[in-house]
Amino acid sequence: MTTGSLHVVLTDIEGTTSSITFVRDVLFPYAKQRMAAFLHAHQAEPVVSGLIAEVRQIAELPASSGPDALAAVLNQWADDDRKVPPLKALQGLIWRDGYESGALKADIYPDALAALRAWDAAGVPIYVYSSGSVEAQHLFFGHTVEGDLRGLFQDHFDTLTGAKTDPGSYQTICAITGYQPDEVLFLTDNPAEVAAAHHAGVQVVAVQRDGGAPLAVPVGVPVVSSFADIPAAMQPTP
Ligand SMILES: CSCCC(=O)C(=O)COP(=O)(O)O
Ligand SMILES: [Mg+2]
Numbered sequence: 001m002t003t004g005s006l007h008v009v010l011t012d013i014e015g016t017t018s019s020i021t022f023v024r025d026v027l028f029p030y031a032k033q034r035m036a037a038f039l040h041a042h043q044a045e046p047v048v049s050g051l052i053a054e055v056r057q058i059a060e061l062p063a064s065s066g067p068d069a070l071a072a073v074l075n076q077w078a079d080d081d082r083k084v085p086p087l088k089a090l091q092g093l094i095w096r097d098g099y100e101s102g103a104l105k106a107d108i109y110p111d112a113l114a115a116l117r118a119w120d121a122a123g124v125p126i127y128v129y130s131s132g133s134v135e136a137q138h139l140f141f142g143h144t145v146e147g148d149l150r151g152l153f154q155d156h157f158d159t160l161t162g163a164k165t166d167p168g169s170y171q172t173i174c175a176i177t178g179y180q181p182d183e184v185l186f187l188t189d190n191p192a193e194v195a196a197a198h199h200a201g202v203q204v205v206a207v208q209r210d211g212g213a214p215l216a217v218p219v220g221v222p223v224v225s226s227f228a229d230i231p232a233a234m235q236p237t238p
Helices: 020-042 046-059 067-079 085-101 110-122 134-142 167-177 191-199
Strands: 008-011 126-129 155-157 184-188 203-207
Touching: 008 110, 008 167, 020 046, 020 067, 020 085, 046 067, 046 085, 067 085, 085 134, 110 126, 126 167, 134 155, 155 167, 167 184, 167 191, 184 191, 191 203
Parallel strands: 008 126, 008 184, 126 155, 184 203
Antiparallel strands: none
């Protein structure tokens, strides 16, 4: 743990700022139920057709595979919570309608919102790193139960920057944002992400929400159940 040397926040979404329940029980089913129809309707559009080509390549499907076969693969990936970039991008495209119609409203833990607002007010830059696509992250924070929160964030990263379980991804984010790893406070609920960021030299606080099973984290990494419990020595300053 360091004192007074943290100058930027990098946060995960699902299980950290916001509940796993909303993502798994609301967002994922919403996309799953609409995946086949979405592919049928939009397969000729350049963005969607590029994503379909990626799915075919990753799943080793023939070029003749149609929307129903593709949707079956994509929905299985979603059920397995695979963080495959074209799946995450397609989910984001499908969620757009739900957010814009008001059918979807993202949640955010009150303690997370309070801390994010306080850091932002103090001039601490806040970045998001989630497996959800950058597009999905904008939609998520643009349509929360607390209104449009996009202004809190400096920028967003997704798995196009690299897997969240790869230490190199955190080094890439540091290079892009211009911070040294030990200046970055990363918040996440995922032990594999904790380990990867810690390995990269990033300062990590593990977040364990809703009384889940104890997180196995490297020695010295604090585990909190609320952003309000982030140790004073790890509070970022501008
Ligand atoms: C941007 S909201 C959707 C979240 C999502 O699709 C996901 O896979 C959650 O991943 P995270 O890295 O935020 O735990
Ligand atoms: Mg998470």
